[in-house]
Amino acid sequence: MPDSLNHADLGELPAWDLSDLYAGPDCPLLAADLATAEGEAAAFANRYQGKLAGLSGAELAQAIAEYEKLDEVLSKVMSFAGLLYASNMADPNIGRFYQGMSERVTGISVHLLFFTLEINRVEDRDLEIKLDNPELAAYRPFLRDTRIFRPHQLADDLEKLLHEKYVAGRASWTRLFDEHLADLRFSIRGEELTSAQALNLLSSTDPAVRREAAQVLGEVLGKNQRTFAHIMNTLIKDKEIEDRWRHYANPWSARNLANQVEDEVVDALLSAVRTAYPRLSHRYYALKAKWFGQDKLDYWDRNAPLPGDDDRKIPWAEAKRIVHDAYARFSPRMAEIGQQFFDNPWIDVPPRPGKNPGAFAHPVVPSAHPYLLLNYMGRTRDVMTLAHELGHGVHQYLCREQGHLQASTPLTLAETASVFGEMLTFRGLLDATTDPKTRKALLAGKVEDMINTVVRQIAFYQFERRLHTERRDGELSAERIADIWMEVQTESLGPAFRWEDSYRPYWTYIGHFVHSPFYVYAYAFGDCLVNSLYAAYQEAASKGQGAAFADKYMQMLSAAGTLHHTDLLAPFGLNLKDPSFWDKGLGLLDSFITELEGL
Structure with missing residues (x-):
């Protein structure tokens, strides 16, 4: 392989x-x-x-x-x-x-x-x-x-x-998307790979493998983009018809209402992130291009390991230990709940043909327990995915006490526990690192994860907004969808990339556009919120109040969606309606890039 x-x-x-x-x-x-x-x-x-x-x-x-x-x-x-x-x-x-x-x-x-x-x-x-x-x-x-x-x-x-x-209707089209994507195979180095396996090769240490994987992905997805475009057009039109009957002002209005978040809060997040593109993603990828000795990066090098990375694979047992220890340093109760997922067969870990190529946590029902799905391939990024999904699992486990009808959490807050779990794990790894080269690789990996969570997801959200708005004037061709995709990617990722036509159909494999329209901003919402929340934790810990903060945090998770975000975050001194809130959240990513520039 x-x-x-x-x-x-x-x-x-x-x-x-x-x-x-x-x-x-x-x-x-x-x-x-x-x-x-x-x-x-x-x-x-x-x-x-x-x-x-x-x-x-x-x-x-x-x-x-x-x-x-x-x-x-x-x-x-x-x-x-x-x-x-x-x-x-x-x-x-x-x-x-x-x-x-x-x-x-x-x-x-x-x-x-x-x-x-x-x-x-x-x-x-x-x-x-x-x-x-x-x-x-x-x-x-x-x-x-x-x-x-x-x-x-x-x-x-x-x-x-x-x-x-x-x-x-919608459920049948969603199933068609899932099964069609699951059936696709990508022939790379003599192996027939699933989309998850092929996408994983974009993080290979071998530039030739990255290039081949990227171009094969583009070729296969491109051959199937008319089918994916038809699915997308149908689902967007279906949503537009129902939204019109229900008198929603915008295609994203129903999502914001379900998320219990005001339009102006989401608009402020969108504006803050788009304004920050130059000092975040544009700046970082220009820096990464210099590390590679280039003026620009090929698009398949966006998630490439840094030059000299030994690409050590992390065994599953070590990954579990890393995440458990990070959780335990913050809250023994959090680690105790997380350990149940490791002690019981509640996680599906290995990639295999036909399996959902992503990662998720499913709450099931209060009378049972959550289940997690991963496609673990041994990279540091996969350890972070474990930390992310386990955070969801702990959150969903705690929410069971609210009963079946009140155990769910709005998407905007549902990503808080997952991203916080990632941050705890990253900080644990960083604090244990003294080697400058290893620290640089960890910081760069975290910056890339944060860009993927904040910048990329807001770009996805902007892509959806443009698709749903333009679709109201008629069906969009696969070529037009790809044009919008490239415009949004170029704006968000900046001038430090060389693009090829093989990247144009990459929008086709992103399941959130099909399964949960306008879901994606929740990731950026969660990341910025967690940055502020973690800063509050650090301040509390510096005063010897870390355990008390952890107790408040666990109580917040246990409340599920029974309280509005204003009430949930008040004990931490956070207010999402403060115009400067999102800029503060983006400040941590900015500081990580500044540290990398100095290494």
């Missing part, structure tokens, strides 16, 4: 065991759960439909508890089906099972659809009277988050139609 694709030196790479959910697709418990849920959902509708406004506070609380129990069962089923599918998207039997579960669960949940629609028709003053009941008051965050969509709610029959058609 070329470069680092031989995993023999990484130790045993564990796979997850989904039997904590169900033993398999034919599990009798799965069939029984579906049958029971179907009967109970129909009975629930008979019992409550058309009657919510007349219920007392205690009666409404009881109805919500019943709804929560039913929804948790259906979510557990779909978590199992989704995780099984992510582990092998190339298996047609698993694909059929996933589609079958999607259709079955959608059919059952139609009985429950009325519930949130009727909650939104209750008048504010009447709901406030009901909320005097303490049992109902416990569900106040759920009611708040449900009712923010009141102005955009459609008639019941339209909501039902959209709900039922989802499995044959």
Whole structure:
């Protein structure tokens, strides 16, 4: 295998065991759960439909508890089906099972659809009277988050139609994207590689391997870009139609509303990062070009190791130790929860054909536990990915105490724990390093990760905004999408690159554009927020108050989305509406680049 694709030196790479959910697709418990849920959902509708406004506070609380129990069962089923599918998207039997579960669960949940629609028709003053009941008051965050969509709610029959058609619409196009990408193979150095393996070679120490991988990626993706463009055009048009019916002002308005973040906060982040491009990404890549003895970098050298990097591979056991120790120095409780993921088969680690090529943490349901998916290849960047996803896992584990309906976190805060976990791990490695060459490599790696998290994700967000806006005037050709892609990449990464046409179709493999439109700014949001949060931690630690800070931090994670970001961050003295907040967050990246310039 070329470069680092031989995993023999990484130790045993564990796979997850989904039997904590169900033993398999034919599990009798799965069939029984579906049958029971179907009967109970129909009975629930008979019992409550058309009657919510007349219920007392205690009666409404009881109805919500019943709804929560039913929804948790259906979510557990779909978590199992989704995780099984992510582990092998190339298996047609698993694909059929996933589609079958999607259709079955959608059919059952139609009985429950009325519930949130009727909650939104209750008048504010009447709901406030009901909320005097303490049992109902416990569900106040759920009611708040449900009712923010009141102005955009459609008639019941339209909501039902959209709900039922989802499995044959957006969900089906998303599945087509996943399976098509999973089926692609990239022939490099005599090996047929998946997209994840081919992309990993862009970090090879061998410039010839980087170039070949980049050009093969471009060739294969380019041959398939019309299919990806059709998927993108269809999904954007589908979203535009629904947004228009729901009277959203902009294509990104629904995402901001769901994230419980004001448009002006996101706009301020976008503006701050774009203004900082010259002093961040442009400046760093000009510096990197000098390290390579060049005026400009070839685009395939963007994530290349520094000259002289020995490209040591980090075995899985060492990666676990690095992350655990970093977590433990901050909070023994955080390390204790994280260790459960290592002690139990809750992580799927090795890359393999058909597997989802990315990395994620899935919360499943409070009655179970989260699962993590990685494609671990032994690089320092892979260790940081482990720290990132384990941060999600710890967060999701803590949120279970809020119950199924209130355990989720807005995307803007959902990235806080993951990026904070990365920062803890990086600081642990940096503090243990005395060799100047190693320190330089670590700092450069962190700067590149931060640029990928902040600059690149904001560029992705800008790319999406332009696509969704321009699509309203008609379908976009693959060539036009690639033009927009190159314009945004050139603006964000700067003049220090030599581009080739082979880079034009690279937009095609980025799943966030398909799965979660406008999700990507959450990464930049989380990174800038964590930079400020970590600075507050350092200040507290310098005063001997590090343990107290860690306790407050864990309490913040445990709150999930029950509190608005203003209330969650107030104990740390942070205010996202402060115009200077984002500049402070970007200041840490600026300081790292300055340190590199002095080495």
